[in-house]
Amino acid sequence: MATWANWVGNQSFEPRDVVAVSTAEEIQQRVADAAASRTRVRTVGTAHSFTPIVETDLLLDTSAMRGIVHIDADQQLVRALPKTTIGDFGEPLWEHGLALANQGDIDTQAIAGSVATATHGSGRRFPSFSATLEGAKLVDGTGQLVEVTRQTHPDHLAALQTSIGLLGIMTELTIKLAPAYHLHARTDIMPFDEVLETFADDIDTYRHYGLFWMPTDESARLYNLEGAGADDCVVKRYLEVDPTDTVELGPHERMDRAYRIYPMVYDPNFHEVEYFLPLERWRDILVEMRRLMLRWHPLSIYPLEIRLVAAEDAWMSPNYHRENLVVSISGQPGAEYWPYLRACDSLFAEFGGRPHWGKMHFMTADRLARLFPRYENFLDVRRRFDPNGVFLNDHLQPLFG
Ligand SMILES: Cc1cc2nc3c(=O)[nH]c(=O)nc-3n(C[C@H](O)[C@H](O)[C@H](O)COP(=O)(O)OP(=O)(O)OC[C@H]3O[C@@H](n4cnc5c(N)ncnc54)[C@H](O)[C@@H]3O)c2cc1C
Structure with a gap:
């Protein structure tokens, strides 16, 4: 079988089989067969995660399951197939006076992958995509087609909202929307010290606020940012x-x-780590991260990205009942970046940092149990939806088995 690799190329594996599926019934059959033969099975969105959360024996290719199924303008809801990309929603929703309430740095991810990993944008009042999931149809680990909605199964929804594909393969998602809106976007280059002065007011004033801090003069070009030198921020x-x-x-x-405002352009030249830390500690976090990165120079040349996410109810979301400052760092492919990333992990741990499921992290089951108050509840639901563990893999088994 051909080797599968993610978008950035830091994860790869050889599935025993890759099978294209286009209906829920086909997925049911494949999962039931997999459960009977103790074969592990998963699916993939657009492979933008940096973690080994796709790896499996049987990889179901749901490329044909892409597109909007129904828009309910009155209820501000959209039903969509799992491979619908974030970008696919823009125009059709706009024609109905609607929009996704927030978006991240790119719009190429699939909606199912984005929900599964709590993909987020930036803005103090906005939670991740997981929080916008109102319901879904999914094929569980026994091959049953199950429907979970906020009204019928609020606990299962809270588990499903951020579930890294561990409860089942979603075949249709219902997403809560916002009224269509225009944005006025400003990008400024500001010295780090000025950001410390303006940060607290700005995060309340602006609908969206985010920044990149440059540890070196060459940092800006690595993320296709322009004009910022060492110790500047692109705000x-x-x-x-x-x-x-x-x-x-x-x-x-x-x-x-x-x-049209949100998406940026990235080259696949970085391996990213991202943690979520209590927003109230923002000043200490910014100052400590800057100190740590300068100390670790020259390996930490990638910009430090800082964003904000509102608290939400999804049990395994890093934003579970806590508004967060989101800190992203990257290592350069080919460089020996692990000591730098581990040093950051230690610092994040001091602040109770929770991981982004799609970005590299250093979690263990013990750490998850300490960081996520509903971790045990999530494990119960996971075992109920997937009693044979067909959706687990070598990375997820120690964390959620
Ligand atoms: C250039 C770049 C920019 C990024 N920007 C951001 C950003 O701004 N904000 C942010 O939060 N993250 C960001 N990320 C991370 C990215 O959004 C997440 O990793 C997201 O999961 C990727 O979506 P995907 O469709 O590629 O999912 P994949 O990586 O393909 O899959 C993610 C998980 O979802 C599961 N899954 C996929 N489809 C289904 C399904 N139908 N049912 C059940 N489970 C399913 C997969 O098995 C896997 O476990 C970025 C990544 C890159 C490479």
């Missing part, structure tokens, strides 16, 4: 605006439909 501040407002646009400002 992104977005306000919701009425499109009829007259807004004078400077050279680093844009105004457009929201879904």
Whole structure:
């Protein structure tokens, strides 16, 4: 069998089989057969995760299961197939006066992959994609097609919302939307010290606020950012605006439909770690991270990305009942970056840092039990949905087996 690799190329494996499926019934049959023969089975979104959360024996290719099924403008809900990308939602929702309430740095991920890993954008009032999941149809580990909704199974929904594919293969997702909105986006270069002065006010003023801090002069080009030198921050501040407002646009400002504003362009040249830390500790975290990265120079040349996410109810979301400052760091492919990443992990641990499921981390079952108050409840639901453990793999078994 051909080797499977993720988008950035830091994870690869050889599945025993890759099978294209296009309906829930086909998935049911495949999973039931897998359970009977003790074969492990999973599916993949667009392979943008940096962690080994796709690896399995039988990989189901759901590429044909892409597209919007139904838009309910009154209830502000959309039903979509699992491989629908974030970008696929923009235009059709707009035509119905609707939008995704927030988006991350790219819009190419599948909605199922984004929900499964609590993919997020930035903004103090906005939770991750997981929190927007109102219900889903999924094939559980016995091959049964199950429907979970907020009304019928609130506990199962809280488990499913961030479940890394461990409860089943989602065949249709219902996502809560926002009214369509325009954004006025400003990008400024500011010295680190100025950011410390303005941060507290800005995160309340702007709908979206996020920044990249540059440890070196060469850092900015690694993420296709421009003009920022060592110890500068590229600060992104977005306000919701009425499109009829007259807004004078400077050279680093844009105004457009929201879904056109969010996406950035990345090259697959970084291996990323991301942790979620209590927002109230933001000043200590920024100062300590800067100190640690400068001490570890020259390996820590990638920009430090800082974002914000609101608290949410998903049991295994890093934002479970806590608003977070999100800290992303990257290692350079080919470089011996593990000591640097481990040093960051130790610092994050001091702040009770929780991991992004799609980014590299150093979790153990003990750590998860300490960090996630509903961890045991999640394990119970996981075992109920997948009694034979067909959705586990060598990375997930020690964490959730
Ligand atoms: C360039 C780049 C930019 C990024 N930007 C951000 C960002 O701004 N914010 C952020 O939070 N993250 C970001 N990420 C991380 C990324 O959003 C997550 O890793 C996300 O999971 C990727 O979505 P995907 O569709 O590629 O999922 P995959 O990586 O393909 O899969 C993720 C998980 O979902 C499971 N899964 C997929 N489909 C289904 C299904 N139908 N049913 C059940 N489980 C399923 C898979 O088995 C796997 O466990 C970025 C990553 C890259 C490479």
